Amino acid sequence: MTTTQNATRTAPRSAAARDHGGPDILCEDLVRIYSTEGVEIQALQGLNLRVEPGDVVALVGASGSGKSTLLNILSGLDRPTGGRATVAGVNLGSMSRAQRVHYQRHTVGFVWQQTSRNLMPFLTAAENVALPLLISNAREKRERVGELLELLGVSDVSGRRPAEMSGGQQQRVAIATAVANNPAVLLADEPTGELDDAMSAVVLDAMREASEQLGVTVLIVTHDPTIADHVRRTVQIRDGRTSTEVLRHTEVDEHGVEHLVAQEYTVIDRAGRMQLPSGYVTELGLRDRVRLELEPDHVGVWPDAERNRPVEPEPHHQDAQSDPTPPGEPSANPAPTDRVEEKPAPRHTGSGGATAMGHRPPAEDDPDAAFRRPEVDR
Numbered sequence: 001m002t003t004t005q006n007a008t009r010t011a012p013r014s015a016a017a018r019d020h021g022g023p024d025i026l027c028e029d030l031v032r033i034y035s036t037e038g039v040e041i042q043a044l045q046g047l048n049l050r051v052e053p054g055d056v057v058a059l060v061g062a063s064g065s066g067k068s069t070l071l072n073i074l075s076g077l078d079r080p081t082g083g084r085a086t087v088a089g090v091n092l093g094s095m096s097r098a099q100r101v102h103y104q105r106h107t108v109g110f111v112w113q114q115t116s117r118n119l120m121p122f123l124t125a126a127e128n129v130a131l132p133l134l135i136s137n138a139r140e141k142r143e144r145v146g147e148l149l150e151l152l153g154v155s156d157v158s159g160r161r162p163a164e165m166s167g168g169q170q171q172r173v174a175i176a177t178a179v180a181n182n183p184a185v186l187l188a189d190e191p192t193g194e195l196d197d198a199m200s201a202v203v204l205d206a207m208r209e210a211s212e213q214l215g216v217t218v219l220i221v222t223h224d225p226t227i228a229d230h231v232r233r234t235v236q237i238r239d240g241r242t243s244t245e246v247l248r249h250t251e252v253d254e255h256g257v258e259h260l261v262a263q264e265y266t267v268i269d270r271a272g273r274m275q276l277p278s279g280y281v282t283e284l285g286l287r288d289r290v291r292l293e294l295e296p297d298h299v300g301v302w303p304d305a306e307r308n309r310p311v312e313p314e315p316h317h318q319d320a321q322s323d324p325t326p327p328g329e330p331s332a333n334p335a336p337t338d339r340v341e342e343k344p345a346p347r348h349t350g351s352g353g354a355t356a357m358g359h360r361p362p363a364e365d366d367p368d369a370a371f372r373r374p375e376v377d378r
């Protein structure tokens, strides 16, 4: 994994200041409906998301799933049709025009995919970073610009215009510009979309570094397949809703070797609705309805055996009257019935192909092991 050379860097003196409690990003049942030529498109369909201060989160999902729509709302460029979005304590649904301008200058920073959209082409890197500081009348501009360019590893291009920099350098200058005014939240829509793998890694690490040094909360929309190397939390968005997410942490095994462990979660909304990862649904052939079992520390989910049972062929030349079984004995040829057989539910031994959700039991044949795939050794 590529890392930025941060050993010699000094952290900028000022960092994101927050006077609100709670999460930096909170979306509750967020809805955005676009109406074009009489056709309604529900880009966000009751999206829920919570990001704590200082977190770095990647948002992934298929094209058209609503990622940019969400970022446009969070950046104050667009308004939700319904639901609630709060960023750093600011309710985005009820901002006046003046509050919106202040919000975009001081509370959020934004980095776009198109490198050319992030920077003024006729200004140098240093002048670009200084621009938001000038607008907000900040003090000690020169020192701040120098610190930020150093933090992002682009001090050497401070006197160059964007056309004289590589794409990765432009994006790092763009990050420096976006965080110049100490926003609480940095939003980035495909910031590495125009970069090669090596340069993408440098830019993603630079964002994480900015978060660690400045305390800024980062939400990155990306298709970058290496994103798991750079962030601890990846949230999947599907059909305008957050569906599943992966959290990563390091564990040390009995030989003292560190492993990066990824654990998959699903989002549960206030009504108790949740979505199973599509891989699990396919693997177990889950459809229509599933059987649930409440255990002391988790919920078991099983395929509906009655519905999924293959249709048995009709018995030939026999009907209920011709059943030879004596009265009172269990029938050798019972009449077909819709009754659901009531037998004890299988325990979660892992043998029944069940999906189980909850705290991890200590047993070796732990069915939750599927959630904890070792990913990358560090």
Ligand SMILES: Nc1ncnc2c1ncn2[C@@H]1O[C@H](COP(=O)(O)OP(=O)(O)OP(=O)(O)O)[C@@H](O)[C@H]1O
Binding pocket: 034, 035, 036, 041, 042, 043, 061, 062, 063, 064, 065, 066, 067, 068, 069, 070
């Ligand atoms: N201004 C708009 N007017 C009408 N429909 C829109 C508008 N912007 C987005 N949409 C629609 O809303 C849905 C979500 O779009 P969005 O741009 O948020 O997707 P995305 O996840 O960012 O996709 P991609 O990965 O391709 O960038 C899509 O069906 C899109 O066509």
Ligand SMILES: [Mg+2]
Binding pocket: 067, 068, 069
């Ligand atoms: Mg998009």
